[in-house]
Amino acid sequence: MIAVTLTIDDRLVSAGDDDTILHAAHDAGIAIPTLCHFEGIADIGACRLCLVEIEGSPKLFAACTTRVTEGMVVRTDTERLRRHRKLMIELMLSERNHVCSVCVANGHCELQDRAIQAGVDHVRVEYLYPKFTMDLSHKRYGADPNRCILCARCVRVCDEVEGAHTWDIGGRGIASHVVTDLSAPWGDSATCTACGKCVTACPTGALFSQGATVGELEKDRSRLAFVVTARKTREWVR
């Protein structure tokens, strides 16, 4: 690893050349909004909330999947970026039926938090209102694809941390949705160990513990951070 120096929001920042802009900014105490990013699992740049500007290019770049380079000049909080982030959140809200008042994650939802931060008070595009069926076949957990933002955190955490690879994304475009095994009911899954990591990682109310009532679904993200760190350091004590 070679050390590089770059500028983020007018601050000189040092990072390793294999670091992403998101990590370099985070280490420097500069917050960039994210939804699909989850510490300890691979980044895929799915949600596009972490878009940043890089001097010399008219394009926007996902901070979670763009590596730092020497002399790079990055801006994370411009009027253009704020406009894009607000629109991205509105598009996510319009794509499914996100009705917070009847959602188990109301008050504990990262999508809701990002929407509030971005100042989303209404959605300027038409709602698509697709009809997805809930899967309550698992003995402990439930899945409501109507709350899903296709961030694939569940897919990655189940594959990379639990090693079960129960989840995948099925379908194309607007019909894309998360599936367990080969689109069989979650309760019939031969691979699921019922560890609950996917439920913990899910940023919305799309995956939940059965019996959770509206506004009750508080997810203990530190549990996953513990597992990820423990696997790296081979230490299993809290």
Ligand code: SF4
């Ligand atoms: S409960 Fe664990 S094994 Fe089952 S789908 Fe979720 S992360 Fe994978």
Ligand code: SF4
């Ligand atoms: S179920 Fe949750 S974690 Fe999985 S893709 Fe949908 S929103 Fe993301």
